[in-house]
Amino acid sequence: MSKEKLVVAVVGATGAVGREMLKTLEQRAFPAHKVIALASARSAGTRVPFNGTELTVQELTEESFEGVDIAIFSAGGSTSEKFAPFAAKAGCVVVDNSSAWRMDKRCPLVVPEVNPQDLEWHNGIIANPNCSTIQMVVALKPLHDAAKIKRVVVSTYQAVSGTGQKAIDELESQVRQLFNMQQPEPKVYPYQIAFNALPHIDVFLDNDYTKEEMKMVHETVKIMGDESIKVTATAVRIPVFYGHSESVNIETEKKLTPAQARAILTQAPGITVLDNPKEKIYPMAIEATGEDATFVGRIREDETIENGLNMWVVADNIRKGAALNAVQIAEMLIERDLLGVKDTTVFQ
Template sequence: MKKNPVVAVVGATGAVGREMLKVLEQRDFPAKDVRAFASARSKGVKLPFKGGEIIVEELTEDSFKGIDLALFSAGGGVSKKFAPIAAEDGCVVVDNSSAWRMDDNVPLVVPEVNPEDLDWHKGIIANPNCSTIQMVVVLKPLHDVAKIKRVVVSTYQAVSGTGQKAIQELENQVRQIFNMKEVECKVYPHQIAFNCLPHIDVFLDNDYTKEEMKMVNETKKIMHAPEIKVTATTVRVPVFYGHSESVNIEFYNSISAKEARAILSQAPGVKVLDNPKESIYPLAIYAAGEDDTFVGRIREDDTVDNGLNLWIVADNLRKGAALNAVQIAEHLIIRELLR
């Protein structure tokens, strides 16, 4: 067992890659060494880490010699090419892209929900979609008690989910509007400032977006519950950090709002903020930078038997990406699963 692995962050100069480095430092991850990789154009870039700097190296097919664990956040194309190479070299890959999530031979893991799936990894582990992660952290403890029949979710997703260029586009558009200038749209097909776009990723033949179907399919795989019916509408909103979700759940068994609050207050990684009379409920601005997934507005849906409505918020770059990947890495050490 390697308790002090050599760790690589692939895609280190991106928004999630930088957050991965930050989370590794904040959680004092027991790495013997940490290295950063990115494309050739980022070679030589210096990134802050533990009071010093890490110099970014160019990612090549030989990069994984001597690397025990690699956290990937460089896009699906890079993951498809380099993750198998890394695994072949004895490195365990935790991949943040969608490239491997629905592969039957690759575990899709949220540590609070299904850490046992790490036991059968073959060198590559998939990190789920950001909006899926925060939802299943809340769904799983409720499912264990009352068994979920159906989920209807609408998301309100921050621009940071698209990347650094989208963050910059929102900033630029706000300035352009306040300065009475024409709004430029480069990242999104329409203006995102002071607007909502019901369009995340590409549209599929069924008129759902790829993002929406990720939530449908990933939820079932993570929870080992293909029988759960899930439908989603995903919306991009003019928020920098923090995804919000309105979730309606129908259960097979009776569960009250009071019972749900009690269950979720004890759930790992979940924090209940639910006192609407005092205007206390989860907000994206308070979730930003936090590790927990926040849930509130817990109330019974009287239009169906055994129904609840919830409002879920989490930092999409942390729990929705970097933190979940590092937690997977921590569990790999605890469960003695590094090679």
């Protein structure tokens, strides 16, 4: 499809991720003739910046997708569950950022650097993975291709922006309150987040893992396309505004030295290696903010097992963890001529 005809809609355009999606479309000069901003009725009529001007937000309805080629959703799971099927029925390809469709067998779960081939079998809805999963699998895939990963143990240190604008505001407010000798009142999180670490992201499940942790387990297997990979996760919320950090331990079938892993990752797409401990060079959330790359460092041997490595993985959760990955998927749909929906009845 030519640039002169391509129409793109951003659903949830007034939210933090929605605005970042518009910003990313602009920065990457996405080849759209027209971009439409959609949101709930209460946001209709407001304006959002795009490409040196402003877009007037339109109300999201079941009829919003007529004539739209790609819809990038970032409006929550219930909204996606309700409206994505209407988009697919209209022949519009959905790239959805919520968790609603990730484990649905009808939907590819895609990270462009890892499994772009899965776009070939889409039925109109493509799922964007969880932010913490995305950055991890970007780092895992080239190592898996080289040495076959058997097991992953990951601990995440996740920024409050993963919860949304209200959490960003709460952290800022609590810091101010504490410096003014006031007792902060938690509203978004169950406990104070300022100067604290909460080993609790999303709801607890019957197995005592959180939903966030199990997302990483199941999504990693689906994206990597290998059910033999075993994953265990601990997800922690920390008082950082932007940027998720992860301590990742892997066990491989074939021996990989840290130097070999470093060389492989240096050549891998979407990765920047920052790994010189003697010079205090390693990835940090504060430097990843606003950047597209996934940063990897602290690559070292796990001396407790025969074929083990430890590494530290950092990325901007709003960029690569959400907006950028979704836009990259949309770009790849165009590049591979995969626009349009072959069977518009799949999600009916």
